[in-house]
Amino acid sequence: MSDRTGQVGGTARAGADRSHDDRTQGGADRRHDDRRRDDRRHDGQRRDDQRRDDRGRSGQGGVDRGRARDGVDRGRARDGADRGGRGGDRRDRDGRSARPGRPAVDLPRQAAYEAIEAVHRDDAYANLVLPGILRDRRLHGRDAAFATELTYGTLRVRGTLDAILTAAAGRDVARIDPQPRDALRLGAYQLLYTRVPAHAAVSSTVDLVRSLAPGASGFANAVLREVAGKDVDTWLTELAPSAESDPVGHLALTYSHPEWIVRAFSEALGGDLGETTRLLIEDNQRPPVHLCARPGRADAVEVADEVGGAPGAFSPYAVYLAGGAPGELAVIAEGRAHVQDEGSQLVAAALAAAEVDGTDERWLDLCAGPGGKAGLLGALAAQRGARLTAVEVAEHRARLVSQAVRGLPVTVLTTDGRTVGRDQDLPENTFDRVLVDAPCTGLGSLRRRPESRWRRQPSDLPALTRLQRELLGAALRAVRPGGVVAYVTCSPHVVETHVSVTEAARRSGVPVDFVDARPLLPAGMPGLGDGPTVQLWPHRHGTDAMFLAVLRRG
Numbered sequence: 001m002s003d004r005t006g007q008v009g010g011t012a013r014a015g016a017d018r019s020h021d022d023r024t025q026g027g028a029d030r031r032h033d034d035r036r037r038d039d040r041r042h043d044g045q046r047r048d049d050q051r052r053d054d055r056g057r058s059g060q061g062g063v064d065r066g067r068a069r070d071g072v073d074r075g076r077a078r079d080g081a082d083r084g085g086r087g088g089d090r091r092d093r094d095g096r097s098a099r100p101g102r103p104a105v106d107l108p109r110q111a112a113y114e115a116i117e118a119v120h121r122d123d124a125y126a127n128l129v130l131p132g133i134l135r136d137r138r139l140h141g142r143d144a145a146f147a148t149e150l151t152y153g154t155l156r157v158r159g160t161l162d163a164i165l166t167a168a169a170g171r172d173v174a175r176i177d178p179q180p181r182d183a184l185r186l187g188a189y190q191l192l193y194t195r196v197p198a199h200a201a202v203s204s205t206v207d208l209v210r211s212l213a214p215g216a217s218g219f220a221n222a223v224l225r226e227v228a229g230k231d232v233d234t235w236l237t238e239l240a241p242s243a244e245s246d247p248v249g250h251l252a253l254t255y256s257h258p259e260w261i262v263r264a265f266s267e268a269l270g271g272d273l274g275e276t277t278r279l280l281i282e283d284n285q286r287p288p289v290h291l292c293a294r295p296g297r298a299d300a301v302e303v304a305d306e307v308g309g310a311p312g313a314f315s316p317y318a319v320y321l322a323g324g325a326p327g328e329l330a331v332i333a334e335g336r337a338h339v340q341d342e343g344s345q346l347v348a349a350a351l352a353a354a355e356v357d358g359t360d361e362r363w364l365d366l367c368a369g370p371g372g373k374a375g376l377l378g379a380l381a382a383q384r385g386a387r388l389t390a391v392e393v394a395e396h397r398a399r400l401v402s403q404a405v406r407g408l409p410v411t412v413l414t415t416d417g418r419t420v421g422r423d424q425d426l427p428e429n430t431f432d433r434v435l436v437d438a439p440c441t442g443l444g445s446l447r448r449r450p451e452s453r454w455r456r457q458p459s460d461l462p463a464l465t466r467l468q469r470e471l472l473g474a475a476l477r478a479v480r481p482g483g484v485v486a487y488v489t490c491s492p493h494v495v496e497t498h499v500s501v502t503e504a505a506r507r508s509g510v511p512v513d514f515v516d517a518r519p520l521l522p523a524g525m526p527g528l529g530d531g532p533t534v535q536l537w538p539h540r541h542g543t544d545a546m547f548l549a550v551l552r553r554g
């Protein structure tokens, strides 16, 4: 450790103690007034340095402090950093904006902080809460992209950030108050995983902490300077367990996933740690947006031309968007396409591609909300003279299904899918094709839900797997002899995939055979394994990790 780092380390611990005093003794502020005045003088100097630094760096690419080892996509946030504190923003003696009504912190960082805080304080979902915050703060274009990158990135690598912050602060992050803690996570993310200049990352975070918890700004300054003393690889070398003695712990800290999820992925990948690593890396990338060009209403190649995207690699309906907000596209507004991961398209289309003997008119989607697969199946049903019944137990999600299938031959039922045989609209032995897109942990779409890896717990599994078995049991009662059932999860956890499907089939009392699902996917698709089930993967196929089992009723 260098002299400078050692010195800062001492300051960080002193700061940590000060902040602790502030919280526990209330009036401790007075005892530290002198130190705070010093802090402010240093902060003012630092901000001047930062502006000079930002001006000097703009156009030069900044400093990339990270390398590829953690798999986090870096460098995209660089330009946004240059905006912080520039453009003639006049500040008062405390570093706050001198213009009334403007927050002390630049708007993209403020927006990212608010989203992160809402996720941790209110159990909000980042993908739902952030658009409203961006709208309220009138952030568009590069500012909105910067705020989004900071929000998603910070939430994704929270585990690694917390380990580093714990070491830098000299105490467990759990013992730091929630507001400065989230601000520190945001600051450490900028320092370790983006090209934001260190001065900008530190001073903007200290400003943010000062606006939230004035007593903690000196502490935040010291902790961040300690964090900035090493790059992420050096931190990980110091903190991560050895890859030889504790491979799961090593991967978990290095690639910021909970250990139980690393273990589950490794098991689903047959214990191949190299491939597990590639998956973890992929989970930390910004996910692409895929559209589904609805069959009969649009052609994927034409939609790709229209939106400036590219046709998908596998699904005949897939279009890869280059960027931008899909909600603003005419093709979506006009119902010619919808947003849907390519893997979801593939598993829904596989159900439609399976052979059935006899009639092919009555299709059933037993877990339809919010309606992505019902939209594709409804469009295919329209082409083939069939009709889809879409079942969803949650009222608000059933409304989303109704919106998604407008104009298609789909009947939406707001009911429990397990009522097959008890509900007159869900008779037994009736449907030709049935989809069970079961509620699951969602471990296959961690790229899209940055907070979910930290929110999900192994204790979620028993209730989910019971529901999965019951819904698949209901589907096996609903399908007629000779008809097919597709069981789908957006999770590769073997307890939710192989265990749920084999247990449900065994307990159903209905004669069923597994159909080889691989030929139901586009010809030549690589990496589909030995069958009869199929597991798609982000690192192999660029899709969410969808699982598909197809069963034919005897």
Ligand SMILES: C[S@@+](CC[C@H](N)C(=O)[O-])C[C@H]1O[C@@H](n2cnc3c(N)ncnc32)[C@H](O)[C@@H]1O
Residues within 6 Å of the ligand: 344, 366, 367, 368, 369, 370, 371, 372, 373, 374, 391, 392, 393, 394, 397, 415, 416, 417, 418, 437, 438, 439, 440, 467, 471, 490
């Ligand atoms: C994985 S999501 C389905 C996603 C959907 N197929 C799509 O492509 O948009 C599972 C859905 O099942 C619903 N669900 C949960 N329990 C259910 C039940 N007992 N009966 C019907 N739907 C249920 C959930 O509310 C959720 O909307």
